[in-house]
Amino acid sequence: MKGNVDNLVTLCLDRIDADRIAxxxxxxESLGRLEKETLISRNGDVYAFLTNEERDINKEIKDVDIxxxxxxxxxxxxxxxxxxxxxxxxxxxxxxxxxxFNRKCDAYLIGQNKERALLVxxxxxxxxxxxxxxxxxxxxxxxxxxxCVLVRLGNEETLGRELRAYIQTEKYVGxxxxxxxxETTRRILRDCAEANLRRRExxxxxVAEMLPAADYYVAGQALKLKASTPLGALDEAMEYLxxxxxxxxxxxxxxxxxxxxxxxxxxxxxxxxxxxELFRANEHNPEALDDLRSYLELCGxxxxxxxLHDMLEKRxxxxxxxxxxxxxxxxxxxxxxxxxxxxxxxxxxxxxxKVFDAIATPAKRRxxxxxxxxxxxxxxxxxxxxxxxxxxxxxxxxxxxxxxAFLQAKLKDWQTSLTxxxxxxxxxxxxxxxxxxxxxxxxxxxxxxxxxxxxxxxxNALRDDLLAFSADFHDIxxxxxxxxxxxxxxxxxxxxxxxxxxxxxxxxxxxxxxxxMKEVLxxxxxxxxxxxxxxxTATAQAVNAxxxxxxxxxxxxKIDARVAALxxxxxxxxxDASLRSSCLGALHDMKASVETEQSLAHITQxxxxxxxxxxxxVRRIETFVGAAAKPKTPDAPPPTLKKHRVVKAAEFVKxxxxxxxxxVDAFLGALRQALDGAIASGERIEIR
Numbered sequence: 001m002k003g004n005v006d007n008l009v010t011l012c013l014d015r016i017d018a019d020r021i022a023x024x025x026x027x028x029e030s031l032g033r034l035e036k037e038t039l040i041s042r043n044g045d046v047y048a049f050l051t052n053e054e055r056d057i058n059k060e061i062k063d064v065d066i067x068x069x070x071x072x073x074x075x076x077x078x079x080x081x082x083x084x085x086x087x088x089x090x091x092x093x094x095x096x097x098x099x100x101f102n103r104k105c106d107a108y109l110i111g112q113n114k115e116r117a118l119l120v121x122x123x124x125x126x127x128x129x130x131x132x133x134x135x136x137x138x139x140x141x142x143x144x145x146x147x148c149v150l151v152r153l154g155n156e157e158t159l160g161r162e163l164r165a166y167i168q169t170e171k172y173v174g175x176x177x178x179x180x181x182x183e184t185t186r187r188i189l190r191d192c193a194e195a196n197l198r199r200r201e202x203x204x205x206x207v208a209e210m211l212p213a214a215d216y217y218v219a220g221q222a223l224k225l226k227a228s229t230p231l232g233a234l235d236e237a238m239e240y241l242x243x244x245x246x247x248x249x250x251x252x253x254x255x256x257x258x259x260x261x262x263x264x265x266x267x268x269x270x271x272x273x274x275x276x277e278l279f280r281a282n283e284h285n286p287e288a289l290d291d292l293r294s295y296l297e298l299c300g301x302x303x304x305x306x307x308l309h310d311m312l313e314k315r316x317x318x319x320x321x322x323x324x325x326x327x328x329x330x331x332x333x334x335x336x337x338x339x340x341x342x343x344x345x346x347x348x349x350x351x352x353x354k355v356f357d358a359i360a361t362p363a364k365r366r367x368x369x370x371x372x373x374x375x376x377x378x379x380x381x382x383x384x385x386x387x388x389x390x391x392x393x394x395x396x397x398x399x400x401x402x403x404x405a406f407l408q409a410k411l412k413d414w415q416t417s418l419t420x421x422x423x424x425x426x427x428x429x430x431x432x433x434x435x436x437x438x439x440x441x442x443x444x445x446x447x448x449x450x451x452x453x454x455x456x457x458x459x460n461a462l463r464d465d466l467l468a469f470s471a472d473f474h475d476i477x478x479x480x481x482x483x484x485x486x487x488x489x490x491x492x493x494x495x496x497x498x499x500x501x502x503x504x505x506x507x508x509x510x511x512x513x514x515x516x517m518k519e520v521l522x523x524x525x526x527x528x529x530x531x532x533x534x535x536x537t538a539t540a541q542a543v544n545a546x547x548x549x550x551x552x553x554x555x556x557x558k559i560d561a562r563v564a565a566l567x568x569x570x571x572x573x574x575x576d577a578s579l580r581s582s583c584l585g586a587l588h589d590m591k592a593s594v595e596t597e598q599s600l601a602h603i604t605q606x607x608x609x610x611x612x613x614x615x616x617x618v619r620r621i622e623t624f625v626g627a628a629a630k631p632k633t634p635d636a637p638p639p640t641l642k643k644h645r646v647v648k649a650a651e652f653v654k655x656x657x658x659x660x661x662x663x664v665d666a667f668l669g670a671l672r673q674a675l676d677g678a679i680a681s682g683e684r685i686e687i688r
Contacts, residue, residue: 064168071164092243095255125153125155154210162203169195212229259326388407417473500600504540513536547600552597562613644683648687
């Protein structure tokens with residue numbers, strides 16, 4: 001039989017008609033005195049006598065000091081962690097958005113405080129100000145912080161007694177149980193700890209019964225709840241709080257079932273006309289869109305930077321909006337597509353095809369800057385369209401974004417062409433290097449500009465420079481696409497004519513043609529002159545061919561004469577095949593070279609080398625004849641060949657000029673003496 005009050009009253013009945021109520025009152029009073037004297041202990045509604053050692057320990061437990069904060073925090077843990085299962089967020093049924101809420105018990109914060117979170121505050125009978133919380137104060141306090149949930153628990157006496165006993169026992173056991181105590185004491189402490197666990201369970205059950213029956217005040221209103229469970233009561237109160245304190249939540253009239261997928265579709269389509277039509281049809285939450293548009297415009301006017309993460313968390317996720325992040329991202333995507341908003345990351349605008357990844361990744365949102373886009377003046381757009389037609393012979397779209405894309409694409413084509421041709425021009429063998437460098441420096445900043453307004457304004461500011469370069473670009477582009485073969489042919493021909501330049505320059509036809517070719521090749525803009533290239537080349541080529549033909553004929557004739565003389569000598573000397581080959585081979589090679597040589601100077605040089613080869617051959621023949629003069633048999637007659645003597649008349653002139661008859665007589669006398677001497681010596685003479 002349990003030692004509770006009812007069982008004790010039953011045991012004390014001494015007659016059938018005894019007054020049980022009076023007996024119960026007397027028993028409770030007696031038990032209270034015994035408990036106060038620490039003769040018995042109470043665990044719920046069950047009483048038990050204490051041994052002397054148990055009595056001493058229970059006295060020490062009662063002497064443990066506890067503060068109001070201890071009671072409030074422990075009760076708060078029981079309310080929010082045990083009964084309400086640690087719930088820290090409320091999912092609003094309308095838009096499925098999670099709202100964080102802070103938790104308080106008797107004005108003490110339970111857990112960490114979250115900035116801009118909602119508030120659920122429990123007021124228990126343990127609070128010193130419990131009696132002050134009448135209906136008026138509860139209504140007034142529930143309007144604090146923009147509206148909160150106040151829960152006033154009923155005045156249950158058991159709550160305070162059990163909670164204090166729980167806290168005192170918890171502190172005492174935790175402090176006393178150090179492992180050095182006698183076994184009896186440790187057993188008593190274990191019993192106290194087990195009894196305290198059951199006490200915590202009773203407290204949890206008690207609070208779970210008290211919460212649905214408590215008074216709820218939300219945002220200045222006393223609520224009559226339908227819920228019969230603690231979690232149901234909290235959800236019902238939070239629903240009311242969100243519904244009545246987020247007065248701009250209703251601007252989102254159409255909620256998307258999958259807003260992120262819709263955001264991705266909007267950005268991929270990038271269809272301004274479609275978005276505009278849907279907006280005019282009120283299918284895109286126009287009021288919410290206007291609110292976002294106005295906010296960004298005001299921030300722009302105040303020069304205040306808007307970070308996407310802060311905009312979501314610190315403006316639209318809190319009062320008075322309570323908009324889900326994904327719905328705000330969808331609104332933002334529509335403004336991006338409509339061209340009203342620019343997103344910037346790492347100091348550069350985010351291309352439309354990269355926007356979804358940037359805004360859908362939470363970690364990147366802290367780097368994304370949202371900026372209300374400044375649009376270009378309509379007059380500036382018109383001027384840029386006219387400029388585009390002058391530059392590209394094609395009128396661009398009339399809208400800012402379309403014109404921006406059109407002009408940038410055309411300028412990028414220019415940039416690609418110039419960059420491709422620059423490698424050849426920089427060699428110095430092709431024209432346009434300076435113009436290409438100027439054009440790239442002019443176009444580069446325009447192509448890199450991602451702000452359509454600034455781009456259009458910059459194009460208009462550079463109008464004269466762009467128009468001036470336009471003519472150069474078309475000349476350069478045409479040259480490298482069509483005229484380059486003619487240029488290379490002219491350059492190659494002019495290089496070939498350099499072999500005979502001095503002789504060609506003396507010619508009345510070839511000289512001017514060669515000069516004009518050089519002028520064309522040296523011109524920084526030879527494009528219009530290249531039509532003359534074929535005529536100039538033909539003129540110079542004709543003269544050059546004639547000069548080469550005449551010089552080759554003269555040189556070949558002279559070499560042939562030398563060959564003929566050598567063949568006569570070889571025949572006279574009865575020369576063998578080996579000697580013939582060594583004497584005539586070099587001259588034959590020189591004649592073959594002359595017939596293909598393109599340089600007049602080299603042909604002349606071949607003539608000189610032919611004379612040297614002839615002299616060497618004569619010496620070999622003379623050596624052969626000298627060796628053959630000693631016949632091996634008396635019947636073989638030796639070959640006869642006079643020795644070759646070269647007489648150079650110029651060597652007998654002692655002065656630069658012959659100026660008198662005596663000078664002539666002296667020259668002729670010396671020459672005659674040399675000639676007579678050679679004849680007298682049996683030599684044959686060649687005058688050079």
